[in-house]
Amino acid sequence: DSGVTQTPKHLITATGQRVTLRCSPRSGDLSVYWYQQSLDQGLQFLIHYYNGEERAKGNILERFSAQQFPDLHSELNLSSLELGDSALYFCASSVADRGTEAFFGQGTRLTVV
Amino acid sequence: GIQVEQSPPDLILQEGANSTLRCNFSDSVNNLQWFHQNPWGQLINLFYIPSGTKQNGRLSATTVATERYSLLYISSSQTTDSGVYFCAVEFLVFGNEKLTFGTGTRLTIIP
Numbered sequence: 001d002s003g004v005t006q007t008p009k010h011l012i013t014a015t016g017q018r019v020t021l022r023c024s025p026r027s028g029d030l031s032v033y034w035y036q037q038s039l040d041q042g043l044q045f046l047i048h049y050y051n052g053e054e055r056a057k058g059n060i061l062e063r064f065s066a067q068q069f070p071d072l073h074s075e076l077n078l079s080s081l082e083l084g085d086s087a088l089y090f091c092a093s094s095v096a097d098r099g100t101e102a103f104f105g106q107g108t109r110l111t112v113v
Numbered sequence: 114g115i116q117v118e119q120s121p122p123d124l125i126l127q128e129g130a131n132s133t134l135r136c137n138f139s140d141s142v143n144n145l146q147w148f149h150q151n152p153w154g155q156l157i158n159l160f161y162i163p164s165g166t167k168q169n170g171r172l173s174a175t176t177v178a179t180e181r182y183s184l185l186y187i188s189s190s191q192t193t194d195s196g197v198y199f200c201a202v203e204f205l206v207f208g209n210e211k212l213t214f215g216t217g218t219r220l221t222i223i224p
Contacts, residue, residue, distance in 0.1 A: 043214040098210045099143040101161035
């Protein structure tokens with residue numbers, strides 16, 4: 001157990017819908033990262049928050065948004081879902097904003113039908 | 114541009130064999146980690162190794178930062194070692210505070 005908690009573990013939803021994925025980082029970690037892994041693909045970086053502030057942004061679609069709350073948990077919002085959004089979404093956390101070991105949650109498997 | 118390359122892409126071995134996985138990266142790094150993604154999709158931390166050598170049981174890793182590569186050694190392979198091994202790098206570039214993943218090595222251990 002990495003100490004990073006993601007909910008839900010599985011999500012099935014229809015095209016056009018909106019979902020929210022939640023991540024609780026390890027105790028004491030201030031950074032949260034979101035990654036997307038499509039079927040048989042590598043891990044694509046989406047966004048990084050450190051202590052509530054956005055630090056780095058990857059190729060995140062405009063239909064996707066994220067935030068980190070004062071209690072340091074983070075949410076990834078995916079809207080107007082398309083079939084191609086089906087993927088495994090990972091959250092990771094680390095102590096600092098750079099240079100420290102990152103630990104990954106178990107992921108949320110999103111299926112858009 | 115910034116790149117992380119892993120080789121080989123696929124590796125099939127008999128149980129008990131040894132293997133070496135390689136990760137090449139294109140620039141100076143702040144962080145380098147090795148992960149194992151098991152068949153259930155979990156990403157398991159193996160090593161945090163921006164430089165030097167570490168060992169953990171049958172696994173060991175070496176990163177030569179000046180030559181921009183890292184190696185993961187697996188000895189006496191077991192079927193539970195099967196899965197995809199990822200190298201992930203945080204480059205020492207301002208505004209690049211994230212891990213960039215390689216494309217992985219898919220390891221299959223045959224009983």
